Amino acid sequence: MTTSKSLPARRSVESLRKQARALVRDVAAGDAAAIARVRAHLPSGVDLPLTQRNARLVIAREYGYTGWQDLMSEVGQRLGTGLESAAAQARRIIHDNDVERLKQLLAEYPALMSWHDDEDDRGLLGFATDAYGDAGDPERERWFTRAACAELLIDAGAVVMPSVCKGLLQSRAKGLLQLFQRNNLLPRTLEFLAALGDLDAVRAALRENANDPASVNDAFIHSCRFQHEAIASLLLDRCITLDAELASHVDRGPGRAAFVGHFIANTPNIVDVAEAGLWRGFVMERIARTLHDGDLTSFVDALGRDAWALSDACVTFQVRVIEVATLNDRGAFITALLDLEPAVVRRQPPPPSQAIEFAFTYTKTHLLPLLLRIWPLPDDLPHAAGNGDLARVRRWFDAEAKPALGDAANHAPATSVHPREPQWGGVGVQQVLDTALAWSVLNHHFDVADFLLEHGADINTNWNSHEPASILHTLVFEDDYEAMRFLIDRGIDMTIKDYRWGATAWGWARYGKDDDKMAQWLEESERQRQLGR
DSSP: OOOOOOOOTTOOHHHHHHHHHHHHHHHHTTOHHHHHHHHHHSOTTOOSSOOHHHHHHHHHHHTTOSSHHHHHHHHHHHHTOOHHHHHHHHHHHHHTTOHHHHHHHHHHOGGGGTOOOSTTSOHHHHHHHOOSSOOOSHHHHHHHOOHHHHHHHHHTTOOOOHHHHHHHHHHTOHHHHHHHHHTTOSOOOHHHHHHHTOHHHHHHHHHHSOOOHHHHHHHHHHHHHTTOHHHHHHHHHHHHHHOHHHHHHHHHTTOHHHHHHHHHHSOOSSOOHHHHOHHHHHHHHHHHHHHHHTOHHHHHHHHHHTGGGGSGGGHHHHHHHHHHHHHTTOHHHHHHHHHTOOHHHHOSSOOOOSHHHHHHHTTOGGGHHHHTTTSOOOOSHHHHHHTTOHHHHHTTBOTTSOBOOSOGGGSTTTTOSSOOOGGGOOOOHHHHHHHHHHHHHHTTOHHHHHHHHHTTOOTTOOOOSSSSSOHHHHHHTTTOHHHHHHHHHTTOOTTOOOTTTOOOHHHIIIIISOOHHHHHHHHHHHHHHHTTO
16 A cells, blocks of 8 residues: 555544545645545545545545554554544444443543544434434334434433434434434424424425425425325425426326325335436336336336436436346346446446446346446456456465455455445455455355465455345355355354344344244254264
């Protein structure tokens, strides 16, 4: 890794944050030197303008560290404050929903109440309220959020960043939204009033602010996301008053009631409706629905009828369609889309996407010939391993059989478009080796997997498709007995528990998948191994 700075003995966390913010501003202003710094430390595919996350990554690498968390750990040790370490401990406590232990830690480290050094500056309250998945029903909200810890933090006076409140809207966390409302922590804006379902307050807000289309559109979307039909109908009427074209489309097409019903029943998950606009968002969601339903004829007909969805303005939508089609193994849909020559095929450089990553992680590598029409296959160790290219894999090791990766940040998982969750930590050589192992096992390149195990990959890695667990956990949901047998025969620890639920692979089979046959097979495999057979 090329470094250009040495870290002063007493560099403060805040000074490093300021450097990152200044870099974002300089890049946005077109400063050539700032842009050169970014290009020196980030993969070439990273788009500008620069995000705060990537700015911090650049700063960390300029000081010779793999990532921001590694830099923060070093700063914490030098300053001797222990606050960063306490914050990491607090995140684990919140994950475990241990209110009493959190109370003790806050008493020991009062500065945690205003700490917000996570990637999105959301602080501990953001960590407690964030939902890995959509928390649109009470059960999922219990799974993915930590209401008791959030309430403790609020009562103790934690700083509430605006991004925390916005996160409640995105995750549809109804219980937390009400908790924040009871504590007068929500902005009295139209979108929050709509999400809360306060019809009288929405009417009053419309009287005060009747002519802001963006505000009304956002409020309409959130009223639908939180399933407040009466409010959605009221807001749609206002949207139509402000937008004659929308009125024409809706009234000549599905009608207002059906339009509202569609958005309530099909919470947008492919389209950024705020960016696309209500009508185009509606159309693109209907196209996406044909993909989910496996209706190829309707998919092609819809794209032919609404050809603007193939335009340069809709590249993000096209990318998301390809990603979803990859996840769901719908190669025919990708072929049909590409045959229509969408703008994504011509975009240079290609837009960021997880499509190829999905192909390796979810064993859809047979779709690579289609995806490679848009995105080049990354030249790194994990992709070579997942592709079964043992000759290329060998070239990533030196004459002494040690990894010779260069900058680990140029290898998956560091190059993923999707940011890693805090619990993963930074990416180093071991994480690259383990990702390569996982992809080789998942895609049945067992010769590559054996080579990697002989050269430093950890069979007991916490690699998993989305959160720390084990490769065995992932294979449970792939119904892949052959790959599971490979790992078991080579001694994988079958007692490893996942990060979120604290369950073994057996627990995932028995309770997560409700597959007694697989659970019994895993149990018997463990028993036989203990007997030494």
